[in-house]
Amino acid sequence: MAFSKGPQAARITSTDVARAAGVSRATVSFVLNGTSTARISEETRSRVLAAADELGYVPHAAARSLRAGRSDLILLPAAVSATGRLFSDWVDDMETALGERGYTVVLHGNRSPDPVTAARAWAQLRPAAVLAMAPNSLTAEAVQVLAQAGTTAVLTIAPEPMPGVFTLLGDQSDIGRVAAEHLVSRGRRRIGVLMPTERGLSAFAEPRLAGIQRVATVHGATVTPLPMPYGGEAASALAVLCRELxxxxxxxxxxxxxxxxxxxxxDHGVDVPGQIAVVGADDLLLAQIVRPQLTSVRYRLPAADLIADTVDSLINRGTAEPLPSVWFEPVPRQSS
Amino acid sequence: MAFSKGPQAARITSTDVARAAGVSRATVSFVLNGTSTARISEETRSRVLAAADELGYVPHAAARSLRAGRSDLILLPAAVSATGRLFSDWVDDMETALGERGYTVVLHGNRSPDPVTAARAWAQLRPAAVLAMAPNSLTAEAVQVLAQAGTTAVLTIAPEPMPGVFTLLGDQSDIGRVAAEHLVSRGRRRIGVLMPTERGLSAFAEPRLAGIQRVATVHGATVTPLPMPYGGEAASALAVLCRELxxxxxxxxxxxxxxxxxxxxxDHGVDVPGQIAVVGADDLLLAQIVRPQLTSVRYRLPAADLIADTVDSLINRGTAEPLPSVWFEPVPRQSS
DNA sequence: ACACCCAGTTTACACGTGTTACCAGTGCTC
DNA sequence: GAGCACTGGTAACACGTGTAAACTGGGTGT
Known part of the structure; x- marks a missing residue:
């Protein structure tokens, strides 16, 4: 890789600040970090602050965390496009809650389907915590990779507790279960299940399908998976297929x-819900806008503040109190 | 801040790999980075690779970029919840395109409305590039902060070129302009404009409003801003207001x-578009789902691959060819 | 005179890595 | 045997920072 740096502004380090304030670099560090073990006179303190402000000094996070052996980085691996509004609002709240606690939250779109490869990529950043909320994004080996990189707090959502990981109990298949129970209770027995073909979504779609199949088996209902790309034409073709089936x-x-x-x-003259009932999930606002209004399944996560406290505790104390499970409830509307 | 590290797995460094392979640390570095200036025998090469794999070695990105003076980090400041599907798809594509070029893309939800404060937070990570796509997220001083931190490539969307920044020409007010021209051409003269009250959105909403006002002034139309929180009740209240006005x-x-x-x-018995025409923006799939289908304004960004090449060029050569502007077009449907 | 303490500051090392010199050996030529 | 080129490798420095330990004067008690 050829590198010609080109014209570059002088990089300001704490050494520059020290020189400008006429003190040693250690003093600068003490002042800027408010280290309480060192006593600094009020006069030098203000001189250092003035110099830092004057020069526009910004600390180097990499150097800092290298020396300190810990970082304030929290990694949230998630593809932006694969998140519904409910989840992205939660992400937003987490960024706020963790930001208030002094952490830097960073999202990283995970390009690798293999948990270990992905974990290696995350580990390079040596984050203090990893919030791997996507299903099946962790394996035992992946957790070990993170542990070796010094990541003390790993959080995930899974049906069962994982060793070495703070597991938020919650099962995607419950979404399918709740939806199927709802449909069966309304007398439906021939159930189709949309399976999105978009990248990254099958990890969510498969367990939901499994949950439906379990309920269907009990009640003697049939289940038909229906692969579908995100788009109007695909939906149109599928509508025809649904009728034919x-x-x-x-x-x-x-x-x-x-x-x-x-x-x-x-559009194809099929009455919803008269002929075919339709159920969604996530309870997006969209469900209330469309006509007929869409029956949905909503999930609830523990409050962002609660989870932020948990992460904080995991980082500082290595342990934390259990949290309530993720839970799901049907939201009946016109479409079923 | 009290820190008790707790039980911690041994952290593996390149020194450990070197010891395991019976070579010096320099040799490990040469092998793992494929440095072509150093000649390494095939036999030691494979021994090093085996040791690294065996120990599960993962390089320390901070140490690496500290020493190298550059990082492969690309920062994309954007609140996840404030992005439409169009934009988040583009983000996804950018992550892929830049990932293929060896960069690590990272999203960071920007909690500070002040550009300089925000820039300081970004600068701590010493990213190779910052893609600040939100309007008004940069000032001259903010750019200087980034430059001093060694960020060679700064990209933004703005109506006019900014010095020291690769500016993708595009004006949010054009969205308003296009929408207003469309409405005026259909004979509408009393135009309301929804102003979302959600955090982070006013930076988009204000210029769109301004664009509408400019067109309205020319054609003698009136413009009424209508603040609205995201939600069904607020919409309902506003519907009544629209009729009254x-x-x-x-x-x-x-x-x-x-x-x-x-x-x-x-719901309130107002005919759309008979009595009131409605126009949206972003041309989300939603616009095609709802009835009446929603007239929208769509924007087009240069392809992700093109922009990725530009960023790459900015980082390595300090300069890049200009790109085509962002542009907007109306998508007429049933609602107007 | 000496020991001791305290406030205020500096010196010096460590974190994990990339890379520029430099070095040891071997074969080959004059 | 001296010189040289080449192969395969290592020692040592630098990046920017946090912090334990040492240092400096001045005061204070004995």
Missing amino acids: GLDAVFGYNDEYAALLSAALN | GLDAVFGYNDEYAALLSAALN
């Missing part, structure tokens, strides 16, 4: 996919 | 807000 209900994976199909069914 | 058109800021209002208008 004689389905009486479809679980849409998601409110967006469900609404897409619902609109397409309407 | 005798508006004949509303620009909804966004497809989501527009669809919300459109549904509320329908």
Whole structure:
């Protein structure tokens, strides 16, 4: 890789600040970090602060965490496009809550389907914590990679506790279960399940399908997986297929996919919910906007502040109190 | 801040790899980075690789960039929740495109409204590039902070070129302009404009409003800003207000807000577009799902690959060819 | 005169890595 | 055997920072 730096502004380090204030670099560090073990006179203190401000000094996070052996970085691996509004609002709240506690939250779109490869990429940043909320994003080996990199706090959502990981109990398949129980209770027995073909979504879609299949088996209902790319034409084609297959209900994976199909069914003269019931998930605002209003499944995460405290505790004390599970509830509306 | 590290796995460094392979640390570095200036025998090469794999060695990005004086980090400041699907798809593509070029893309939700404070936070990470796509997220001073931190590539979208910044020409007010021209051409003269009250959105909303006002002034139309929180009740209240004010058109800021209002208008017996026309923006899939289908304004960014090449060139050569502007076009549908 | 303490500051080392010199050996030529 | 080129490798420094330990004067008690 050829590198010609080009014209470059002088990089300001704490040494420059020290020189400008006429003190040693250690003093600068003490002042800027408010180290209480060192006594600094008020006069030098203000001189250092003035010099730092004057020069526009900004500390070098990499050097700092290298020396300190810890970083204030918290990594949240998640592809932006693969998140619904509910989750991205939660991410926003987490950024605020953790920011208030002095951490720097950073999102990183995970390009590797293999947990160990992904973990290696995360580990390079030596984050203080990793919040791996996507299902199946961790394995035992991946956790070990993170531990060796000094990441003390690893958080995930999983159906069962993982060793070495703070596990928020919650099962994607419960979404399918709740949806299926709802549909069965309304007398539906021939259930189609939309399976999005977009990258990164199958980790969510597969368990939801499994949850539906378990309920269906008990009640003697049939389940038909229906692969579907995100888009209007695909939905239209699928609407025709649903009619031909004689389905009486479809679980849409998601409110967006469900609404897409619902609109397409309407366009083809299929009555929703008269002929085919449609159920989404995530309870997006979209579900309330479309007509017929969309029945959905909503999930609830523990409050961001609560989780932030947990992460903080994991980082500083290595342990934390358990949190309530993630739970799901049906939100019945017009489409079912 | 009290720190008790707790039980901690041994941290593996290149020194450990060197010891395990029976070579010096320099040799390890040469092998792992494929340095071509140093000649290494095939036999030691494989021994080093085996040792690194065996120990699960992961390089320390901070130490690496500290020593090298550059980092492969690219910072994309953006609140996840404040992005439409169009933009988040683009972010996804950028992560892929830049990842292929060897960079690590990282998103950071910007909690500070002040550009200089925000820039200082970004500068701590010493990123190779900053893609500040939100409007008004940069000032001259903020750019200087980044430059002093060694960030060679700064990219933004703005109406006019900024010195020291690679500016993608594009004006949010053009969205308002395009929407207003469309409405005026359909005979509308009393235009309401939704102004979302959510955090971070006013930077987008204000210029769009300004664009509408400019067009309105020319054609003798009136413009009424309508503050609105994201939600069904607010939309309902606003629907009533729109009727009382005798508006004949509303620009909804966004497809989501527009669809919300459109549904509320329908619920209150107001005919869309008969009595009030509604126009959104971003051309989300949502616009095609709702009935009446929503007229929207779509924007186009240069392809992610093109921008990634530009960023790469800015980092390595300090300069890059200009790119085509961001541009906007109306997408007429049933709601206007 | 000496020991001792205290406030205020500096010296010196460590963190993990990339890279520029430099070095040891071997074969080859004159 | 001296000189040289080449192969394969190592020693040592630098990056910017945090912090334990040492240092300096001046005061204070005995």
